[in-house]
Amino acid sequence: MDIANLIQSYGYAAVGVGTFLEGESVLLAAGAAAFHGYLKLPAVMVIATLASFLGDQLFFYLGRRHGNQLLGRFPALAPRVARMRVLLERHHVPVILSVRFLYGLRIAGPMAIGMSGVHWSRFLVLNLLGAVIWAVLIAGVGFGLGQGLAYSLGGFDADEAWLLTALLMPLVLWWLANYAKKKRSS
Numbered sequence: 288m289d290i291a292n293l294i295q296s297y298g299y300a301a302v303g304v305g306t307f308l309e310g311e312s313v314l315l316a317a318g319a320a321a322f323h324g325y326l327k328l329p330a331v332m333v334i335a336t337l338a339s340f341l342g343d344q345l346f347f348y349l350g351r352r353h354g355n356q357l358l359g360r361f362p363a364l365a366p367r368v369a370r371m372r373v374l375l376e377r378h379h380v381p382v383i384l385s386v387r388f389l390y391g392l393r394i395a396g397p398m399a400i401g402m403s404g405v406h407w408s409r410f411l412v413l414n415l416l417g418a419v420i421w422a423v424l425i426a427g428v429g430f431g432l433g434q435g436l437a438y439s440l441g442g443f444d445a446d447e448a449w450l451l452t453a454l455l456m457p458l459v460l461w462w463l464a465n466y467a468k469k470k471r472s473s
Contacts, residue, residue: 292456298326299334305410310393310462311425318429326432335422336415337359343397343414350401357398364395366465368445371399379405383413387421390464432459 294316305313314335321328330341349357358365371392374382383405386396400410 293322295325300332302326302334303338304330305338306422307338310335310339310387310421312457314422315429315432315460316423318426318431319433321426322430322433326361328426331421332426335426338419339421339457340415343387343418344411346397347401347407347410347414350398351407352401354402364375367392367395368399368402371396372403372467375400375403375405379403380413383410384417384420387417392468 290305290312293305302313304319305317313333317326317331317335318328320326321331354368358368371382373384379400382396383400386392388399389396390398394430397414399411
């Protein structure tokens with residue numbers, strides 16, 4: 288089952304679960320679904336904010352309480368956690384605000400922050416602010432992509448345009464991830 292079918296079948300529950308665990312592709316598709324009338328954009332933004340916030344709080348807590356044990360169990364996370372620690376030493380406020388935007392650090396980022404010396408209350412406030420910014424921005428981009436594709440594909444009905452939009456989301460995400468990776472390496 289693809290993201291479009293998940294959102295069409297489960298609606299806001301799919302948005303909540305998807306943004307709790309992963310995020311961008313589900314939220315982009317939910318924004319496009321909102322443009323096509325399947326979901327309400329403000330509700331998508333609120334649910335995504337809360338789910339993303341709660342997910343990152345959970346991973347922060349796991350990092351704080353069980354970070355070294357988890358790294359022992361999942362050694363593939365170690366390089367990501369090490370990268371986050373370096374970033375946190377220099378710029379912890381912008382890192383906490385933007386961790387959900389950093390490709391490949393969705394789970395490892397909050398865990399690494401939890402393993403660092405950042406106080407839980409500081410993380411809570413910055414995490415909430417970051418979740419609001421992220422949800423509004425990504426859902427808005429999804430809404431705009433849905434609108435742009437609908438106008439570009441004027442011959443399609445709403446269901447066909449919505450399906451095509453949702454199918455193109457992974458391609459857009461892949462392109463954005465590669466673009467960001469190239470920017471970081473240069």
